[in-house]
Amino acid sequence: MNCTKCKTKAVIDLPRHNAAFCRSCFTAYVHDQTAYAIKHDRMFGRDERILVAVSGGKDSLALWNILLTLGYKADALYVDLGIPVYSEKSREKVERFADTVARPRGAVLHIHTVQEEEGAGIKELSDLVHRPTCSVCGTIKRYQFNRTAVERQYDVMATGHNLDDEAARLLGNVLHWQEEYLDKQSPTLPASVEGFAKKVKPLYRLAERELAAYAVLNRIDYIVEECPMAKGSKVLLYKEVLNRLETDSPGTKHRFYLGFLDKQTLRQGSGQAGATSMAEKDRASLHPCATCGQPTTGDTCSYCKMMARASAAKS
Amino acid sequence: MRIKLSHPERSVEIKGPKKARDLLRELNLVVEAHLVIRGDELVTEDELLKDGDLVEIRPVISGG
Secondary structure, three states: OEOOOOOOEOOEEEHHHOEEEOHHHHHHHHHHHHHHHHHHOOOOOOOOEEEEEEOOOHHHHHHHHHHHHOOOEEEEEEEEOOOOOHHHHHHHHHHHHHHHHHHHHOOOEEEEEHHHHOOOOHHHHHHHHOOOHHHHHHHHHHHHHHHHHHHOOOOEEEOOOOHHHHHHHHHHHHHOOOHHHHHHHOOEEOOOOOOOOEEEOOOOOOOHHHHHHHHHHOOOOOOOOOOHHHOOOHHHHHHHHHHHHHHHOOOHHHHHHHHHHHHHHHHHOOOOHHHHHHHHHHHHHOEEOOOOOOEEOOOOOHHHHHHHHHHHHHO | OEEEEOOOOEEEEOOOOEEHHHHHHHOOOOHHHEEEEEOOEEOOOOOEEOOOOEEEEEEOOOOO
């Protein structure tokens, strides 16, 4: 199979685009798709400071690499969850990438260690508050990424969510008719109220397989192992189902998620409509947490409530 | 040929020659969820893999 663009030997085929690419044309394709998303969804400009949420996985390290290659000012934050073996391995991957690729280009890696800051690792916290580990992990990561972005005055926070992540999340929301979550599936979420960082997903046009291929072809050393806490997760099941559909009918994930975004835009009448309506809802319902000051719908935010419960259970 | 698999990490021996897509089918693996890597080079679905090749089938799905 030859490259659709330059006719040399291809290294990856993309059935959804009816194309195949060599290493160099594929890398250009990934960069172009990301650059298109950044511009189309008004994510950030050349002079803005970006905080990338990195985990040691392929998507977030690929995102950091792409943004630096495209010439953006991108630093990163890694949250060390304290999962035995897995966190040590993933932290090592992130630190190695920072040392060899990011720092030489002037970027900074911030590290938040849950064991030090929250007083226990993720598994112990989950046992203390009687909540699933993935739910505790999500609460801590959302809180700490937002806090770092706001406190260190980054203009925007970027995550490595890809097409598969968004299509799986959309499938889950539709299966359970969680319509209230649909607005939050836009690739750009504005800094709707004081205390919230703007959040963007520049990789939403790229499939998970494409990002893994990008990492392999660009020698990005990432953690291949799955998080041991994610076993049995519904998201993994939705991804598996969507990938079976994709293999039989290429383009299914793209049509599902990008079709949803098109309809969302049309329904609300403007390019940033989903985000605008969510911003209005946020302004009407959010106010500062009594403990930490981050925006919340209740008196105390879910992070502070969780930490108070953990602290009470410990003593 | 020796095939390295993940989740859990293991290796199996499969008789070549075989196209990458047929190898995935034989192992009951979905194309869209895997990469086929020979040595340290990514290969397309129609690539013919031969006895003696060191092949890694890498899952690409992550997230909880």
